[in-house]
Amino acid sequence: MLRKVLLGTVCAAVISLPAAAQDEVEVLHWWTSGGEAAALNVLRGDLEAGGVSWQDMPVAGGGGEQAMTVLRARVTAGNPPTAVQMLGFDILDWAELGVLADLNALAEEENWDAVVPEALQAFSRHEGVWIAAPVNVHSTNWVWANANIMRELSLEQPTDWDSLISTLQAIEDAGYVALAHGGQAWQDATIFDSVVMATGGPEFYQASMIDLDPDALGSETMLEVFNRMGQLRGFVDDNFSGRDWNLASAMVINGEAGMQVMGDWAKGEFLNAGQVPGEDFLCFRFPGTQGTVMFNSDQFVMFELGDEGQDAQVAMASAVMSPAFQSAFNVVKGSVPARTDVPNDDFDACGQQGMADLAAANEAGTLYGSFAHGHASPAAVKNAIYDVVTAHFNGEYDSETAVEELVFAVEGAQ
Amino acid sequence: MAVSTVDTAVRTGRLMRALIYALLIFFAVYYLLPLFVMLVNSVKPLDEIREGNMLALPREFTIQPWLTAWSSAQVGVQATGLAPYFINSILIVVPAVFISTVLGALNGYVLTKWQFRGANLIFGLMLMACFIPFQIVLIPMAQILGDLGIAGTRYGLILVHVVYGLGFTTLFFRNYYAAFPTELVKAAQIDGAGFFRIFRRILLPSSGPIVVVTVIWQFTNVWNDFLFGVSFADFSSMPMTVALNNLVSSSTGVREYNVHFAGAVLAALPTLVVYIVSGRYFVRGLMAGAVKG
C-alpha cells in the first residue's frame, strides 16, 4: 500500500509537469455537436494565436448533467479544469464553495460592469466578485411555425392565448400534428416557462418561479397554468415521449407539424435545413409573453488554480469577452452576445431581432431567467418542479394534484 | 441402446429436433437484431436512414460512416474521430486486466492452498467488491486519487479498475483452485518447493480455462466502463466509451446516425472479437467452477 502511494506520488510529479505549464487552458464543456464545436473552435483559434494552447475536455449528455458529475470528481480530486461551461444557479452553487477564481481585476480593466446586462451579472458575479465570463444569451419563449401550413390555412400569427389555441385547433383539424414536442422533462419545462409567464405575467413569474412563494405556487393562477399545459398536451401527437427536441423541429421543417415551442437554438435546425426565416418558417414570441425575454446564458466559469495557469485563465476570460469573439461565436451558434455593445452587422435578421429584444428587455427590466434552464432556482428546486410538470404533462396528475404536489415538492427541495 | 448419449442430452424424435432448432434460431434472431440494426445502418447514407426502414439492407453501400467515425468525426472541438481514444482504452485495459488477473490468481492460490485462520472471512469480505454500486464510490475515489496525485491520469483509472475487479478475479481463481488436488501442493512442499515455485510450476500450467474466463470478464468490464472513465480521466486519458458518448449524445445539430452506429460497432469490436474467439473456453471455464457455488 505504502509503495503504491509513493509510486503514485512519483508518477503524479512526472505527469503533472506539462499540465502545470503557464500557457494552457483545459476546458470542460458539452458543446460536441458540429455547429457548437465549430463555434467553440473560434475561441480555440483566438487563444492559440495568442500562444495559449487548448486542452479539450468534452463531456456530452443531458444538457451538461454528465459534465457536472465530472466536475465534482475533478474538484474533489483537487484537479479542477481551467474553465467550465455552466448555466445559471449551478455557477452560484459552486461559488458558495469558494473554489472559483476572482476575475475582478480583468473585469475592471475591461469594464464588464457596463456592458453585461444586470440580469446576467446576477450569475457571473458572486458577492461582488466576477467569477465567470458569459458567452451568449439564449431566449426560451419562442414559437417556431411552419410558414407553409400557416399560409395554406390562412392563419394569422397568434398574439394571445385564445388565438394560440384556435390556431393550433385549425392546424390539427387540417390533419397535421399541431404542436411538435419531445417528451423530455426539460422540454416540458420549457413550455411551462412560457405558459407561466403568459398566464400570470411577469410579477407572477417572479413570485412563483424565482421567489418560490408558496402562495403563488398554490394559487388559482397556477391551477390555470396547469390547465393550459393540459390543453397544449392535447395538441401533441401520441408518439412524443422521449423524442429529442431537434427531431421535433424536424417535424415542423418537414411540414408534419405546425408549431414548436423551443428556445432560439432551434433556429439553427431550420437554417441548416436550408429554410428561410419569414418565408419557410416563422418565429415569434410565445403568445402573451411579448415584451419579456426569458433567457439562459452559457458562461465559462473560472476555477481557482493557484498561481500556475492563472495567466492563461485570464487570457481566456479576456478572449471570451472580446466583442469580436462574442460576435463570431454567436453568429455561428445562433444565440446573441452577452455584451450589449457588440455590433450586429454579421447577424441575420433573427439574430438582430434577438439582440434588439435583449437590449429592450434589459432597459425595461423585463429580462427574466428561465426556470427550465436553471436560471430561476437552484438545481434541487428546478428538478423538483420538473418532476411535477412532467408527471402532469404525461397524465399522471390532474391539475389540482399538480398544484398541490408543486407546493409540496418545492418546499421539500429547499 | 443409449450408447450414443454421451452427455445429458436425452433421446429425441425428429419432430422434437425440428422444434428445438426452430426455437434456437428464433432466439438467435432476437439476440442478433440490435447488432444487425447497427451494422446495416452504419453502411447506409443518411438519406436512406431517414426514409425509415431500419431493417432494410442498404441500397447504396457506403463505408464512409466508418471512416468518419474512426478518423474525422467531431468528438470535441477537434475532429479526431475515435482513433486516439481507442488507444487510450487499450493503454488502460491491458495493464488493468493483467494486474487484476495476476493478483486474483495469487489470492485464489493463497485462499485455497495456504489456508490460515480467518482466510474464509477475508475471502467473504473481499467478495463485496463485486457487488458495490459504482455510483457511490465516485466522490471518495476522486478524493483518494487526488491525494495520490494520480487524478485524471491513466494510472488512476488502472488503479480503480484493478480494485473493483479484484473481487471477481479472486472469486474465479479461488473456486477453480479449490477443486485442484491439494495433495500435489503438499507433495511439492515436502520436496522443498517454495510458495511461488509451487504456484508457477504446479497451479499455473493447469489454469488455462480460468485465466480465459477471468480475462474475458475483466476485459469486457473495463473496456465497457463509462462511469469511471468519464469521472476520472482528463483530456489525455479519455477512454473510448466517453468519446463514443460525446459522439452519439451531443445535444444539438444534425444527428448522423450512420456515423453513430459505425462508432458504436467500432467501440464494441474488441469485446465482440474476444467473445467470439474465446466463447468456447468461456463455458469450459465456467464448468471448471468459476461461478459454481
Next chain:
Amino acid sequence: MAVLSRDSEVSRPDLTPSVRDRFQAWLPKLVLSPSFAVILVFVYGFIAFTGYLSFTDSRILPTFGLVGWENYSDLWSIRNWWRAITNLAIFGSLYIIICTCLGLGLAILLDQKIRGEGILRPIFLYPMALSFIVTGTAWKWFLDPGIGIEHIVQSWGWESFEFNWIKDRTMAIYTVVIAAVWQSSGFVMAMFLAGLRGIDNEIIKAAQIDGASNFRIYRKIIIPQLGPAFLSAFVVLAHLAIKSYDLVIALTDGGPGNATELPATFMYSYTFTRNQMGVGAASAVIMLIMIASIIVPYIYAEVRGGRHGR
C-alpha cells in the same frame, strides 16, 4: 537451495533455513494483504463514508454538518423514490424469472447435441460483451413505434399491430425488462450449460433404461442437480437488477415522466444533478442494505462450502 534460487523473493542465500521457513509461512499472507487492504479502504471505507454522508447536510459536495435522520425521512417522503422502489420490484422479479427460465431453456436446448452449437453459443453470449452506451440507440429505435418494430410489422401488412410500450408510462418499465433480458440471459445460459455439462451421465442413462420420459428425467433428475447454478444465477441477476443504471438511461432516461425511475438512477440524480447529496447518500445506503441482504447469505454459504475443498 539451488532449486529455490529461481524465486527471487525467497532465495537469499544468507538466510538461515529457519528464517526462510518463517518467511515462507508469512509469504501467503503478505501476498494477500495488499488486495485485502485496498478492498478494506475502497469498498468498506467508501461504504462507511457514504453512510456518514447520509447523515449530513451535503448538497453539491460532501460537507460534514450532521442532520440526524432528516435525509432518510426526506427520502421516504419523495414520490419518485417510492416509484423507484416499486419499479425495482416489478423489474427485478420479472428480470430474474425471465432470465432464469430463458437461460435454462436455452441451455437445455443447446445441450441436445446441436449442430452449430459453436455458432449459436457466441450469438447468445455476445450481448453480455456490449454496454448500453453501444446498443442504446439501436434499442431505442427498435422500441420506438414510429420507426421500430411497430412500424415494420405494420408495413408487412398487419395494420392493427401495436407496440408502443416505451411511450406508455404504465408499460415502459417492461421495455426495460426486454432489453435487460436480452443482455443477461445468454450469460445465465452459459452458467446453466456449464452446470448441465457437469452432471454425471450414469444416472441419466439408468433412468433412460428404466423408461422414464425426457420431461421426467429433466424434472426429477437433471434440474434438481443444478442447484448451485440456480443460486449463482440468482445472486448475479439480483445484484445486477439493483445496480441497473445504464440501460434505463439509454432506453428511456427515466421517462415517460419518471415512470422508469430505478433506485440507481434516483441515487445518481439526487447526488449529482440535483445537488442533494445527503438524500442521494441515504438512497445509496438503502440500496446497499438491499444488496447485502441478498449477498451476505450467499457469501456465507460460499465460504462454508469452500472450507474443505471439494
